[in-house]
Amino acid sequence: xxxxxxxxxxxxxxxxxxxxxxxxxxxxxxxxxxxxxxxxxxxxxxxxxxxxxxxxxxxxxxxxxxxxxxxxxxxxxxxxxxxxxxxxxxxxxxxxxxxxxxxxxxxxxxxxxxxxxxxxxxxxxxxxxxxxxxxxxxxxxxxxxxxxxxxxxxxxxxxxxxxxxxxxxxxxxxxxxxxxxxxxxxxxxxxxxxxxxxxxxxxxxxxxxxxxxxxxxxxxxxxxxxxxxxxxxxxxxxxxxxxxxxxxxxxxxxxxxxxxxxxxxxxxxxxx
Amino acid sequence: xxxxxxxxxxxxxxxxxxxxxxxxxxxxxxxxxxxxxxxxxxxxxxxxxxxxxxxxxxxxxxxxxxxxxxxxxxxxxxxxxxxxxxxxxxxxxxxxxxxxxxxxxxxxxxxxxxxxxxxxxxxxxxxxxxxxxxxxxxxxxxxxxxxxxxxxxxxxxxxxxxxxxxxxxxxxxxxxxxxxxxxxxxxxxxxxxxxxxxxxxxxxxxxxxxxxxxxxxxxxxxxxxxxxxxxxxxxxxxxxxxxxxxxxxxxxxxxxxxxxxxxxxxxxxxxx
Numbered sequence: 374x375x376x377x378x379x380x381x382x383x384x385x386x387x388x389x390x391x392x393x394x395x396x397x398x399x400x401x402x403x404x405x406x407x408x409x410x411x412x413x414x415x416x417x418x419x420x421x422x423x424x425x426x427x428x429x430x431x432x433x434x435x436x437x438x439x440x441x442x443x444x445x446x447x448x449x450x451x452x453x454x455x456x457x458x459x460x461x462x463x464x465x466x467x468x469x470x471x472x473x474x475x476x477x478x479x480x481x482x483x484x485x486x487x488x489x490x491x492x493x494x495x496x497x498x499x500x501x502x503x504x505x506x507x508x509x510x511x512x513x514x515x516x517x518x519x520x521x522x523x524x525x526x527x528x529x530x531x532x533x534x535x536x537x538x539x540x541x542x543x544x545x546x547x548x549x550x551x552x553x554x555x556x557x558x559x560x561x562x563x564x565x566x567x568x569x570x571x572x573x574x575x576x577x578x579x580x581x582x583x584x585x586x587x588x589x590x591x592x593x594x595x596x597x598x599x600x601x602x603x604x605x606x607x608x609x610x611x612x613x614x615x616x617x618x619x620x621x622x623x624x625x626x627x628x629x630x631x632x633x634x635x636x637x638x639x640x641x642x643x644x645x
Numbered sequence: 646x647x648x649x650x651x652x653x654x655x656x657x658x659x660x661x662x663x664x665x666x667x668x669x670x671x672x673x674x675x676x677x678x679x680x681x682x683x684x685x686x687x688x689x690x691x692x693x694x695x696x697x698x699x700x701x702x703x704x705x706x707x708x709x710x711x712x713x714x715x716x717x718x719x720x721x722x723x724x725x726x727x728x729x730x731x732x733x734x735x736x737x738x739x740x741x742x743x744x745x746x747x748x749x750x751x752x753x754x755x756x757x758x759x760x761x762x763x764x765x766x767x768x769x770x771x772x773x774x775x776x777x778x779x780x781x782x783x784x785x786x787x788x789x790x791x792x793x794x795x796x797x798x799x800x801x802x803x804x805x806x807x808x809x810x811x812x813x814x815x816x817x818x819x820x821x822x823x824x825x826x827x828x829x830x831x832x833x834x835x836x837x838x839x840x841x842x843x844x845x846x847x848x849x850x851x852x853x854x855x856x857x858x859x860x861x862x863x864x865x866x867x868x869x870x871x872x873x874x875x876x877x878x879x880x881x882x883x884x885x886x887x888x889x890x891x892x893x894x895x896x897x898x899x900x901x902x903x904x905x906x907x908x909x910x911x912x913x914x915x916x917x
Contacts, residue, residue: 460741469732476672478671479672497899628657632658
Protein backbone atom coordinates (compact mmCIF):
# COMPACT_ATOMS: atom_id res chain seq x y z
CA UNK A 374 0.00 0.00 0.00
CA UNK A 375 1.20 3.43 -0.82
CA UNK A 376 1.44 6.16 1.78
CA UNK A 377 2.05 9.77 0.95
CA UNK A 378 4.47 11.55 3.25
CA UNK A 379 4.48 15.33 3.52
CA UNK A 380 7.29 17.44 4.93
CA UNK A 381 5.70 20.77 5.82
CA UNK A 382 7.72 23.70 7.09
CA UNK A 383 7.64 27.46 7.50
CA UNK A 384 11.21 27.38 6.18
CA UNK A 385 13.03 25.06 3.78
CA UNK A 386 11.69 21.78 5.19
CA UNK A 387 15.18 20.34 5.52
CA UNK A 388 14.80 19.59 9.21
CA UNK A 389 11.46 17.85 8.65
CA UNK A 390 12.88 15.87 5.73
CA UNK A 391 15.97 14.80 7.62
CA UNK A 392 14.18 13.48 10.69
CA UNK A 393 11.20 12.15 8.71
CA UNK A 394 13.34 10.17 6.30
CA UNK A 395 15.44 8.90 9.14
CA UNK A 396 12.31 7.52 10.82
CA UNK A 397 10.90 6.06 7.61
CA UNK A 398 14.02 3.93 7.08
CA UNK A 399 12.83 1.96 10.11
CA UNK A 400 9.80 0.70 8.18
CA UNK A 401 10.60 -1.81 5.48
CA UNK A 402 8.49 -2.84 2.55
CA UNK A 403 6.24 0.20 2.37
CA UNK A 404 5.96 2.45 -0.65
CA UNK A 405 6.31 6.05 0.48
CA UNK A 406 5.65 8.94 -1.85
CA UNK A 407 7.46 12.01 -0.50
CA UNK A 408 6.33 15.60 -1.00
CA UNK A 409 8.05 18.63 0.52
CA UNK A 410 6.02 21.78 1.07
CA UNK A 411 8.41 24.56 2.12
CA UNK A 412 7.66 28.15 3.15
CA UNK A 413 4.22 27.40 4.60
CA UNK A 414 4.18 30.47 6.81
CA UNK A 415 0.70 31.99 6.55
CA UNK A 416 -2.93 30.89 6.40
CA UNK A 417 -3.09 30.96 2.62
CA UNK A 418 -0.13 28.63 2.14
CA UNK A 419 -1.33 26.46 5.03
CA UNK A 420 -4.76 26.07 3.36
CA UNK A 421 -3.06 25.04 0.11
CA UNK A 422 -0.94 22.52 2.03
CA UNK A 423 -3.98 21.08 3.79
CA UNK A 424 -5.77 20.73 0.49
CA UNK A 425 -2.91 18.68 -0.97
CA UNK A 426 -2.82 16.52 2.15
CA UNK A 427 -6.58 15.88 1.94
CA UNK A 428 -6.33 14.99 -1.75
CA UNK A 429 -3.56 12.48 -1.03
CA UNK A 430 -5.69 10.94 1.74
CA UNK A 431 -8.51 10.32 -0.73
CA UNK A 432 -6.23 9.03 -3.48
CA UNK A 433 -4.28 6.66 -1.22
CA UNK A 434 -7.30 5.56 0.80
CA UNK A 435 -5.09 6.02 3.86
CA UNK A 436 -4.00 8.85 6.11
CA UNK A 437 -0.91 10.66 4.88
CA UNK A 438 2.01 11.11 7.25
CA UNK A 439 2.92 14.73 7.90
CA UNK A 440 6.28 15.68 9.40
CA UNK A 441 6.01 19.32 10.33
CA UNK A 442 8.30 22.05 11.63
CA UNK A 443 6.17 25.13 12.27
CA UNK A 444 7.08 27.72 14.86
CA UNK A 445 3.57 29.24 14.74
CA UNK A 446 1.21 27.03 16.81
CA UNK A 447 -1.90 28.33 14.97
CA UNK A 448 -0.67 27.12 11.62
CA UNK A 449 0.20 23.76 13.07
CA UNK A 450 -3.27 23.44 14.65
CA UNK A 451 -4.75 24.19 11.27
CA UNK A 452 -2.86 21.28 9.69
CA UNK A 453 -3.77 18.84 12.45
CA UNK A 454 -7.46 19.40 11.73
CA UNK A 455 -7.11 17.42 8.52
CA UNK A 456 -7.18 13.72 7.79
CA UNK A 457 -3.52 12.94 8.45
CA UNK A 458 -1.11 11.78 11.12
CA UNK A 459 0.72 15.00 11.95
CA UNK A 460 4.03 14.58 13.75
CA UNK A 461 5.23 17.93 14.90
CA UNK A 462 8.95 18.07 15.43
CA UNK A 463 8.91 21.33 17.34
CA UNK A 464 6.13 21.15 19.86
CA UNK A 465 7.31 17.85 21.32
CA UNK A 466 10.71 19.17 22.27
CA UNK A 467 10.20 22.90 22.84
CA UNK A 468 8.40 22.34 26.16
CA UNK A 469 11.16 20.28 27.82
CA UNK A 470 13.78 22.68 26.46
CA UNK A 471 11.96 25.74 27.82
CA UNK A 472 11.72 24.07 31.21
CA UNK A 473 15.38 23.05 31.24
CA UNK A 474 16.71 26.40 30.02
CA UNK A 475 14.28 28.46 32.08
CA UNK A 476 13.46 30.61 29.05
CA UNK A 477 10.48 30.95 26.74
CA UNK A 478 11.20 30.07 23.12
CA UNK A 479 10.92 32.86 20.58
CA UNK A 480 8.45 31.12 18.23
CA UNK A 481 10.30 32.84 15.41
CA UNK A 482 9.52 31.14 12.15
CA UNK A 483 12.00 30.05 9.54
CA UNK A 484 14.99 30.78 11.68
CA UNK A 485 17.05 27.79 10.96
CA UNK A 486 19.02 27.82 7.77
CA UNK A 487 18.27 31.51 7.60
CA UNK A 488 21.17 33.80 7.03
CA UNK A 489 21.01 35.41 10.45
CA UNK A 490 24.73 35.13 10.38
CA UNK A 491 26.69 36.25 7.34
CA UNK A 492 29.87 34.82 8.81
CA UNK A 493 28.60 31.24 8.45
CA UNK A 494 27.82 31.95 4.82
CA UNK A 495 31.25 33.41 4.28
CA UNK A 496 32.98 30.44 5.91
CA UNK A 497 31.15 27.99 3.67
CA UNK A 498 31.92 30.02 0.55
CA UNK A 499 35.56 30.28 1.53
CA UNK A 500 35.92 26.56 2.17
CA UNK A 501 33.93 25.64 -0.94
CA UNK A 502 36.15 27.86 -3.06
CA UNK A 503 39.16 26.23 -1.46
CA UNK A 504 37.85 22.76 -2.33
CA UNK A 505 37.10 23.78 -5.91
CA UNK A 506 40.45 25.46 -6.59
CA UNK A 507 42.35 22.60 -4.97
CA UNK A 508 40.40 19.83 -6.61
CA UNK A 509 42.22 17.00 -8.31
CA UNK A 510 45.69 18.33 -7.52
CA UNK A 511 45.07 21.43 -9.66
CA UNK A 512 47.06 23.59 -7.31
CA UNK A 513 49.27 22.57 -4.42
CA UNK A 514 50.52 26.03 -3.42
CA UNK A 515 48.02 26.53 -0.59
CA UNK A 516 48.13 22.95 0.72
CA UNK A 517 49.68 24.21 3.98
CA UNK A 518 46.38 26.03 4.63
CA UNK A 519 44.32 22.87 4.21
CA UNK A 520 42.73 21.17 7.21
CA UNK A 521 43.23 17.93 5.35
CA UNK A 522 44.29 16.66 1.94
CA UNK A 523 42.64 13.54 0.60
CA UNK A 524 44.66 11.08 -1.43
CA UNK A 525 43.36 8.36 -3.66
CA UNK A 526 43.13 6.98 -7.16
CA UNK A 527 40.82 8.52 -9.74
CA UNK A 528 37.11 8.08 -8.87
CA UNK A 529 37.68 6.96 -5.29
CA UNK A 530 35.35 9.70 -4.03
CA UNK A 531 37.79 12.49 -3.18
CA UNK A 532 36.01 15.39 -4.89
CA UNK A 533 32.50 14.89 -3.48
CA UNK A 534 33.97 14.29 -0.03
CA UNK A 535 35.94 17.58 -0.15
CA UNK A 536 32.89 19.49 -1.32
CA UNK A 537 30.71 17.94 1.34
CA UNK A 538 33.25 18.75 4.08
CA UNK A 539 33.30 22.37 2.90
CA UNK A 540 29.53 22.80 2.61
CA UNK A 541 28.48 20.88 5.70
CA UNK A 542 31.28 21.57 8.15
CA UNK A 543 33.26 24.54 6.85
CA UNK A 544 36.36 22.35 6.68
CA UNK A 545 39.08 23.32 4.22
CA UNK A 546 39.83 20.16 2.25
CA UNK A 547 41.97 19.67 -0.83
CA UNK A 548 42.51 16.51 -2.78
CA UNK A 549 45.35 14.97 -4.69
CA UNK A 550 44.92 12.15 -7.21
CA UNK A 551 47.61 9.49 -6.98
CA UNK A 552 49.19 9.27 -10.42
CA UNK A 553 50.67 6.25 -12.15
CA UNK A 554 54.07 7.74 -11.32
CA UNK A 555 53.33 8.11 -7.59
CA UNK A 556 52.02 4.57 -7.50
CA UNK A 557 54.98 3.07 -9.34
CA UNK A 558 57.51 5.04 -7.32
CA UNK A 559 55.68 4.18 -4.08
CA UNK A 560 56.57 7.47 -2.47
CA UNK A 561 54.79 10.72 -1.74
CA UNK A 562 55.00 13.65 -4.16
CA UNK A 563 57.24 16.37 -2.71
CA UNK A 564 54.41 18.87 -2.21
CA UNK A 565 52.73 16.47 0.21
CA UNK A 566 55.67 15.65 2.45
CA UNK A 567 55.46 18.77 4.67
CA UNK A 568 51.77 18.16 5.36
CA UNK A 569 52.07 14.44 5.97
CA UNK A 570 50.02 14.60 9.18
CA UNK A 571 47.07 16.12 7.38
CA UNK A 572 46.96 13.50 4.65
CA UNK A 573 44.19 10.94 4.55
CA UNK A 574 43.72 8.14 2.04
CA UNK A 575 40.48 7.00 0.46
CA UNK A 576 40.31 3.51 -0.89
CA UNK A 577 37.54 1.46 -2.46
CA UNK A 578 36.95 -2.12 -3.56
CA UNK A 579 38.26 -2.67 -7.10
CA UNK A 580 34.92 -4.11 -8.28
CA UNK A 581 33.04 -0.97 -7.25
CA UNK A 582 35.73 1.26 -8.76
CA UNK A 583 35.48 -0.70 -11.99
CA UNK A 584 31.73 -0.12 -12.05
CA UNK A 585 32.06 3.62 -11.35
CA UNK A 586 34.75 4.12 -13.97
CA UNK A 587 32.84 2.07 -16.52
CA UNK A 588 29.91 4.47 -16.32
CA UNK A 589 32.15 7.25 -17.55
CA UNK A 590 34.42 5.35 -19.94
CA UNK A 591 33.05 1.98 -20.80
CA UNK A 592 35.51 -0.65 -22.08
CA UNK A 593 38.51 1.61 -21.54
CA UNK A 594 41.79 0.34 -20.11
CA UNK A 595 41.25 2.93 -17.37
CA UNK A 596 38.01 1.26 -16.30
CA UNK A 597 39.17 -2.36 -16.64
CA UNK A 598 38.93 -4.49 -13.53
CA UNK A 599 42.61 -5.38 -13.83
CA UNK A 600 43.68 -1.76 -13.88
CA UNK A 601 41.42 -0.96 -10.90
CA UNK A 602 42.89 -3.89 -8.94
CA UNK A 603 46.43 -2.84 -9.66
CA UNK A 604 45.89 0.81 -8.73
CA UNK A 605 44.08 -0.02 -5.49
CA UNK A 606 46.76 -2.53 -4.46
CA UNK A 607 49.46 0.08 -5.11
CA UNK A 608 47.55 2.89 -3.37
CA UNK A 609 46.94 0.80 -0.26
CA UNK A 610 50.61 -0.26 -0.22
CA UNK A 611 51.62 3.41 -0.39
CA UNK A 612 49.27 4.34 2.48
CA UNK A 613 50.81 1.56 4.57
CA UNK A 614 54.43 2.34 3.80
CA UNK A 615 53.94 6.08 4.37
CA UNK A 616 51.74 5.47 7.44
CA UNK A 617 48.83 7.44 6.05
CA UNK A 618 45.50 6.69 7.67
CA UNK A 619 42.89 5.53 5.20
CA UNK A 620 39.26 4.54 4.88
CA UNK A 621 37.56 2.06 2.58
CA UNK A 622 34.52 3.95 1.32
CA UNK A 623 32.95 1.20 -0.79
CA UNK A 624 29.72 0.98 1.15
CA UNK A 625 29.67 4.42 2.70
CA UNK A 626 27.59 7.47 1.90
CA UNK A 627 29.23 10.88 1.57
CA UNK A 628 27.75 11.77 4.96
CA UNK A 629 29.35 8.75 6.62
CA UNK A 630 32.73 9.41 5.01
CA UNK A 631 32.56 13.05 6.15
CA UNK A 632 31.70 12.14 9.74
CA UNK A 633 34.47 9.53 9.92
CA UNK A 634 37.09 11.97 8.62
CA UNK A 635 36.02 14.72 11.01
CA UNK A 636 36.22 12.35 13.93
CA UNK A 637 39.45 10.57 13.02
CA UNK A 638 41.34 13.73 12.10
CA UNK A 639 39.99 15.54 15.17
CA UNK A 640 38.84 18.44 12.99
CA UNK A 641 36.87 21.36 14.36
CA UNK A 642 33.89 22.30 12.26
CA UNK A 643 33.61 25.99 11.41
CA UNK A 644 29.90 26.07 10.66
CA UNK A 645 26.84 24.50 12.23
CA UNK B 646 25.59 30.81 31.11
CA UNK B 647 27.11 28.24 28.87
CA UNK B 648 25.34 25.00 28.05
CA UNK B 649 27.00 22.12 26.29
CA UNK B 650 24.89 20.42 23.66
CA UNK B 651 25.65 16.89 22.50
CA UNK B 652 24.40 15.29 19.31
CA UNK B 653 24.71 11.56 19.86
CA UNK B 654 23.97 9.04 17.17
CA UNK B 655 24.60 5.45 16.13
CA UNK B 656 25.23 6.86 12.67
CA UNK B 657 26.58 10.23 11.45
CA UNK B 658 24.57 12.41 13.83
CA UNK B 659 23.28 14.59 11.01
CA UNK B 660 19.65 14.04 11.90
CA UNK B 661 20.27 14.90 15.55
CA UNK B 662 22.29 17.98 14.56
CA UNK B 663 19.69 19.21 12.12
CA UNK B 664 16.71 19.01 14.46
CA UNK B 665 18.73 20.01 17.51
CA UNK B 666 20.13 23.14 15.90
CA UNK B 667 16.73 24.00 14.54
CA UNK B 668 15.31 23.90 18.07
CA UNK B 669 18.21 25.84 19.59
CA UNK B 670 17.61 28.78 17.22
CA UNK B 671 14.39 29.34 19.20
CA UNK B 672 16.40 30.28 22.31
CA UNK B 673 18.15 33.61 22.09
CA UNK B 674 21.02 34.87 24.16
CA UNK B 675 22.40 31.55 25.35
CA UNK B 676 25.91 30.35 24.67
CA UNK B 677 25.74 26.79 23.35
CA UNK B 678 28.83 24.69 22.90
CA UNK B 679 28.08 21.94 20.37
CA UNK B 680 29.71 18.53 20.28
CA UNK B 681 28.78 15.76 17.86
CA UNK B 682 29.44 12.16 18.87
CA UNK B 683 28.78 9.95 15.84
CA UNK B 684 28.91 6.15 15.54
CA UNK B 685 27.92 5.48 19.15
CA UNK B 686 26.65 1.99 18.45
CA UNK B 687 27.89 -0.26 21.23
CA UNK B 688 28.33 -0.20 24.99
CA UNK B 689 31.96 0.84 24.82
CA UNK B 690 31.30 3.94 22.69
CA UNK B 691 28.18 4.72 24.74
CA UNK B 692 30.23 4.64 27.95
CA UNK B 693 32.75 7.03 26.40
CA UNK B 694 29.90 9.34 25.33
CA UNK B 695 28.35 9.30 28.79
CA UNK B 696 31.70 10.12 30.33
CA UNK B 697 32.06 13.22 28.12
CA UNK B 698 28.51 14.27 28.97
CA UNK B 699 29.16 13.92 32.71
CA UNK B 700 32.38 15.93 32.43
CA UNK B 701 30.56 18.74 30.65
CA UNK B 702 27.87 18.73 33.35
CA UNK B 703 30.51 19.28 36.01
CA UNK B 704 32.39 21.94 34.01
CA UNK B 705 29.28 23.91 33.08
CA UNK B 706 27.59 23.50 36.43
CA UNK B 707 24.43 22.75 34.44
CA UNK B 708 22.88 19.76 32.75
CA UNK B 709 24.02 19.31 29.15
CA UNK B 710 21.40 18.94 26.43
CA UNK B 711 21.59 15.68 24.51
CA UNK B 712 19.86 15.25 21.18
CA UNK B 713 20.01 11.57 20.37
CA UNK B 714 19.12 9.29 17.49
CA UNK B 715 19.69 5.73 18.62
CA UNK B 716 17.76 2.83 17.17
CA UNK B 717 18.87 0.55 20.03
CA UNK B 718 16.72 1.29 23.10
CA UNK B 719 19.32 -0.17 25.51
CA UNK B 720 21.99 2.28 24.42
CA UNK B 721 19.56 5.14 24.78
CA UNK B 722 18.56 4.01 28.27
CA UNK B 723 22.22 3.97 29.18
CA UNK B 724 22.62 7.62 28.16
CA UNK B 725 19.50 8.76 29.99
CA UNK B 726 20.96 7.47 33.26
CA UNK B 727 23.39 10.36 33.27
CA UNK B 728 23.09 13.93 34.41
CA UNK B 729 21.66 15.44 31.22
CA UNK B 730 18.42 16.32 29.50
CA UNK B 731 18.19 13.61 26.86
CA UNK B 732 15.83 14.33 23.98
CA UNK B 733 15.42 11.24 21.90
CA UNK B 734 14.30 11.98 18.38
CA UNK B 735 13.36 8.41 17.60
CA UNK B 736 11.41 7.05 20.49
CA UNK B 737 8.94 9.92 20.54
CA UNK B 738 7.81 9.33 16.98
CA UNK B 739 8.37 5.62 16.38
CA UNK B 740 5.36 4.63 18.50
CA UNK B 741 2.77 6.73 16.65
CA UNK B 742 4.28 5.65 13.32
CA UNK B 743 4.12 1.96 14.24
CA UNK B 744 0.48 2.38 15.24
CA UNK B 745 -0.42 4.30 12.09
CA UNK B 746 1.40 1.96 9.70
CA UNK B 747 0.40 -1.21 11.54
CA UNK B 748 3.98 -2.45 11.42
CA UNK B 749 6.78 -2.86 13.93
CA UNK B 750 9.86 -0.76 13.23
CA UNK B 751 13.06 -2.59 12.46
CA UNK B 752 15.26 -0.95 15.12
CA UNK B 753 18.08 -1.18 12.62
CA UNK B 754 20.85 1.15 13.59
CA UNK B 755 22.62 3.61 11.35
CA UNK B 756 20.24 3.12 8.49
CA UNK B 757 19.78 6.64 7.39
CA UNK B 758 22.51 8.11 5.26
CA UNK B 759 23.82 4.63 4.84
CA UNK B 760 24.50 3.47 1.35
CA UNK B 761 21.71 0.91 1.29
CA UNK B 762 21.04 2.15 -2.17
CA UNK B 763 23.90 2.57 -4.63
CA UNK B 764 21.60 4.31 -7.08
CA UNK B 765 21.19 7.35 -4.82
CA UNK B 766 24.97 7.59 -4.59
CA UNK B 767 25.30 7.34 -8.34
CA UNK B 768 22.67 10.03 -8.94
CA UNK B 769 24.44 12.45 -6.63
CA UNK B 770 27.82 11.77 -8.23
CA UNK B 771 26.35 12.21 -11.68
CA UNK B 772 24.68 15.49 -10.83
CA UNK B 773 27.71 16.76 -8.90
CA UNK B 774 29.96 16.00 -11.86
CA UNK B 775 27.49 17.80 -14.09
CA UNK B 776 27.61 20.86 -11.85
CA UNK B 777 31.41 20.84 -11.75
CA UNK B 778 31.93 20.42 -15.49
CA UNK B 779 29.28 23.04 -16.27
CA UNK B 780 30.43 25.55 -13.72
CA UNK B 781 30.98 29.14 -14.72
CA UNK B 782 30.00 28.62 -18.35
CA UNK B 783 32.95 26.27 -18.88
CA UNK B 784 30.99 24.10 -21.24
CA UNK B 785 27.60 24.72 -22.80
CA UNK B 786 27.39 21.59 -24.95
CA UNK B 787 25.26 19.62 -22.52
CA UNK B 788 23.02 22.51 -21.40
CA UNK B 789 20.01 20.77 -22.97
CA UNK B 790 20.44 18.02 -20.36
CA UNK B 791 20.35 20.48 -17.48
CA UNK B 792 17.31 20.70 -15.21
CA UNK B 793 18.11 24.36 -14.84
CA UNK B 794 20.82 26.84 -15.75
CA UNK B 795 21.53 29.67 -13.33
CA UNK B 796 22.44 33.09 -14.68
CA UNK B 797 24.05 35.92 -12.78
CA UNK B 798 27.02 38.17 -12.43
CA UNK B 799 30.27 36.95 -10.92
CA UNK B 800 29.95 36.08 -7.17
CA UNK B 801 26.17 36.17 -7.10
CA UNK B 802 26.10 32.64 -5.61
CA UNK B 803 25.66 30.48 -8.71
CA UNK B 804 28.35 27.89 -8.04
CA UNK B 805 27.46 26.98 -4.45
CA UNK B 806 23.79 26.85 -5.39
CA UNK B 807 24.45 24.41 -8.26
CA UNK B 808 26.60 22.21 -6.06
CA UNK B 809 24.01 22.24 -3.30
CA UNK B 810 21.20 21.33 -5.72
CA UNK B 811 23.30 18.41 -6.97
CA UNK B 812 24.32 17.07 -3.56
CA UNK B 813 21.04 17.60 -1.74
CA UNK B 814 18.42 16.97 -4.39
CA UNK B 815 20.15 15.20 -7.30
CA UNK B 816 19.18 18.08 -9.58
CA UNK B 817 21.34 18.68 -12.65
CA UNK B 818 22.22 22.35 -12.54
CA UNK B 819 24.65 24.33 -14.69
CA UNK B 820 25.56 27.96 -14.39
CA UNK B 821 26.48 30.72 -16.76
CA UNK B 822 28.19 33.97 -15.71
CA UNK B 823 26.79 37.03 -17.44
CA UNK B 824 29.71 38.71 -19.15
CA UNK B 825 30.30 42.40 -19.77
CA UNK B 826 29.33 41.67 -23.38
CA UNK B 827 26.01 40.00 -22.47
CA UNK B 828 25.18 42.87 -20.14
CA UNK B 829 26.02 45.60 -22.66
CA UNK B 830 24.22 43.84 -25.50
CA UNK B 831 21.21 43.14 -23.22
CA UNK B 832 20.44 39.88 -24.95
CA UNK B 833 20.93 36.21 -24.18
CA UNK B 834 23.96 34.35 -25.46
CA UNK B 835 22.97 32.01 -28.30
CA UNK B 836 23.63 28.81 -26.35
CA UNK B 837 20.97 29.81 -23.84
CA UNK B 838 18.14 30.65 -26.21
CA UNK B 839 16.90 27.07 -26.77
CA UNK B 840 16.71 26.43 -23.02
CA UNK B 841 15.08 29.73 -22.13
CA UNK B 842 12.43 28.05 -19.95
CA UNK B 843 15.04 26.41 -17.78
CA UNK B 844 16.95 29.61 -17.10
CA UNK B 845 16.82 31.24 -13.71
CA UNK B 846 18.50 34.45 -12.59
CA UNK B 847 20.25 35.09 -9.31
CA UNK B 848 20.61 38.67 -8.19
CA UNK B 849 22.00 40.27 -5.06
CA UNK B 850 22.17 43.73 -3.50
CA UNK B 851 25.16 45.70 -4.85
CA UNK B 852 26.44 46.45 -1.34
CA UNK B 853 26.63 42.78 -0.44
CA UNK B 854 28.21 41.91 -3.79
CA UNK B 855 30.80 44.63 -3.21
CA UNK B 856 31.62 43.12 0.16
CA UNK B 857 31.93 39.58 -1.24
CA UNK B 858 34.11 40.66 -4.15
CA UNK B 859 36.29 42.82 -1.92
CA UNK B 860 37.22 39.78 0.13
CA UNK B 861 38.77 38.21 -2.93
CA UNK B 862 40.14 41.30 -4.71
CA UNK B 863 40.28 44.29 -2.44
CA UNK B 864 40.36 47.72 -4.09
CA UNK B 865 39.96 46.30 -7.60
CA UNK B 866 37.71 47.89 -10.20
CA UNK B 867 35.90 44.53 -10.24
CA UNK B 868 35.00 44.86 -6.57
CA UNK B 869 34.12 48.57 -6.61
CA UNK B 870 30.64 49.49 -5.48
CA UNK B 871 30.06 51.39 -8.73
CA UNK B 872 30.92 48.36 -10.83
CA UNK B 873 28.69 46.13 -8.69
CA UNK B 874 25.78 48.58 -9.03
CA UNK B 875 26.16 48.78 -12.78
CA UNK B 876 26.37 45.02 -13.29
CA UNK B 877 23.38 44.30 -11.05
CA UNK B 878 21.25 46.99 -12.76
CA UNK B 879 22.13 45.53 -16.16
CA UNK B 880 21.57 41.94 -15.07
CA UNK B 881 18.15 42.72 -13.60
CA UNK B 882 17.20 44.63 -16.75
CA UNK B 883 18.20 41.62 -18.83
CA UNK B 884 16.12 39.27 -16.67
CA UNK B 885 13.11 41.57 -17.10
CA UNK B 886 13.44 42.06 -20.84
CA UNK B 887 14.01 38.35 -21.47
CA UNK B 888 11.33 37.37 -18.96
CA UNK B 889 13.65 35.22 -16.91
CA UNK B 890 12.49 34.53 -13.38
CA UNK B 891 14.96 35.65 -10.76
CA UNK B 892 15.61 35.67 -7.04
CA UNK B 893 17.40 38.17 -4.85
CA UNK B 894 19.61 36.03 -2.65
CA UNK B 895 21.13 38.77 -0.49
CA UNK B 896 19.76 37.52 2.79
CA UNK B 897 19.22 33.87 1.92
CA UNK B 898 21.15 30.79 2.89
CA UNK B 899 22.12 28.21 0.27
CA UNK B 900 19.40 25.95 1.68
CA UNK B 901 16.74 28.62 1.21
CA UNK B 902 17.88 29.42 -2.33
CA UNK B 903 17.80 25.72 -3.18
CA UNK B 904 14.30 25.19 -1.79
CA UNK B 905 12.95 28.26 -3.62
CA UNK B 906 14.41 27.14 -6.94
CA UNK B 907 13.08 23.62 -6.56
CA UNK B 908 9.62 24.93 -5.80
CA UNK B 909 9.46 27.71 -8.39
CA UNK B 910 10.87 25.61 -11.22
CA UNK B 911 8.69 22.64 -10.26
CA UNK B 912 11.73 20.38 -10.22
CA UNK B 913 11.56 16.76 -9.13
CA UNK B 914 14.29 15.75 -6.78
CA UNK B 915 16.15 12.56 -7.71
CA UNK B 916 17.46 11.71 -4.28
CA UNK B 917 16.04 11.87 -0.79
